[in-house]
Amino acid sequence: MTQPGKVFLIGAGPGDPELMTLRALRLLQTADTVVYDRLVSREILALAPPEARMIPVGKSPHNHPVPQERINDILAQEAGAGHIVARLKGGDPLIFGRGAEEAAHLAEHGIAVEHVPGITAAQGAASVAGVPLTHRGLATGVQYVTGHRAADQVLDLDWKRLANPDTTLVIYMGVASIGQIAVGLMTEGLPGSTPVLAVSRATTAEETRLLSSLGRIGTDSRDSGLAAPTLFIIGKVVSLYRGQVVPDEAITQVSARG
Numbered sequence: 001m002t003q004p005g006k007v008f009l010i011g012a013g014p015g016d017p018e019l020m021t022l023r024a025l026r027l028l029q030t031a032d033t034v035v036y037d038r039l040v041s042r043e044i045l046a047l048a049p050p051e052a053r054m055i056p057v058g059k060s061p062h063n064h065p066v067p068q069e070r071i072n073d074i075l076a077q078e079a080g081a082g083h084i085v086a087r088l089k090g091g092d093p094l095i096f097g098r099g100a101e102e103a104a105h106l107a108e109h110g111i112a113v114e115h116v117p118g119i120t121a122a123q124g125a126a127s128v129a130g131v132p133l134t135h136r137g138l139a140t141g142v143q144y145v146t147g148h149r150a151a152d153q154v155l156d157l158d159w160k161r162l163a164n165p166d167t168t169l170v171i172y173m174g175v176a177s178i179g180q181i182a183v184g185l186m187t188e189g190l191p192g193s194t195p196v197l198a199v200s201r202a203t204t205a206e207e208t209r210l211l212s213s214l215g216r217i218g219t220d221s222r223d224s225g226l227a228a229p230t231l232f233i234i235g236k237v238v239s240l241y242r243g244q245v246v247p248d249e250a251i252t253q254v255s256a257r258g
C-alpha cells in the first residue's frame, strides 16, 4: 500500500528569493509536487527540482481559476499518492492566505501537514523601505487589515477601532477600496495629514512606492495606477520613511525602490 506523503505549507516571503527562510528553500528543493499561488515569483519557482510536478492554482481578487475546494482536493490527492508536496504561498501562509483551511482539510483526510512560516508582505515592504511598523512614541502596535470586499459590496470594517492615531495600519488587498478606507478612517477622526506609503511589488526588482496622505491616497492611488500586488502602510511611522519627516500637507511622490 502507498505510504501517504506530506504537505509542507510554505511561506515563500514577499517576493525576493533571498527573503525565503532556509527551511522553506530546503523543503522546496526536496518536493515531488509544487502547488503554488500567483504571488510566488518565477525566481522562487525556479528553485524547485526540475523533475517536480508544478501545479499553478493562482487566484486574483476577481478571478479564481482554481476554486479553494479544488486546491484542497489537489493537495490531498498528491499527498495521498505518497508525494512530498510543497504548497507555496506568498508571504506567510497564515496571513490572509487561507493556509489554515487547507491544513484543516488535510487533517480531515489524515494527511500530515507542517507549517513553514514566511515573511509577510507588510514586514517585507516596511522593513526594506526603512519604515518601522512600531516605533517608540509613534506607534504602540500594528494591525493587518484586509481591504478586500465582495463585488459591489460596501467594505464593512470597524472604523472606530481602526482609527487609532497611535497604531499603524497595514492594508492588504486594498487597491480597489483604499479611497473608501481613507474616508472611513477620517470620518472617525484620523487626520487627513496622516502619512500613507503604498508599496507595490515589494522586495522585487519592480518595486515602486507612493508616498501620500490619508486625505489624498484615494486620488493618488487611482492617478498613479498602482500595480498589483500593493499594500498600504498608514500611520505616523511613515513619517520616518527615508529618515524624512513628512510635513502635515504630505507630498505625493512615486519612486522606484531605493
Ligand SMILES: C[S@@+](CC[C@H](N)C(=O)[O-])C[C@H]1O[C@@H](n2cnc3c(N)ncnc32)[C@H](O)[C@@H]1O
Pocket (backbone or CB within 6 Å): 014, 015, 039, 089, 090, 091, 092, 093, 094, 095, 096, 097, 119, 120, 121, 122, 125, 171, 172, 173, 174, 199, 200, 201, 202, 203, 204, 229, 230, 231
Ligand atoms: C491574499 S493576500 C496574501 C498575503 C500573504 N499571505 C502575505 O503574508 O503577505 C495578497 C495581498 O498581499 C499583499 N502583498 C503580497 N505580496 C506583496 C508584495 N510583494 N508587495 C506588496 N503587497 C503584497 C497585497 O496587498 C496583496 O493584495
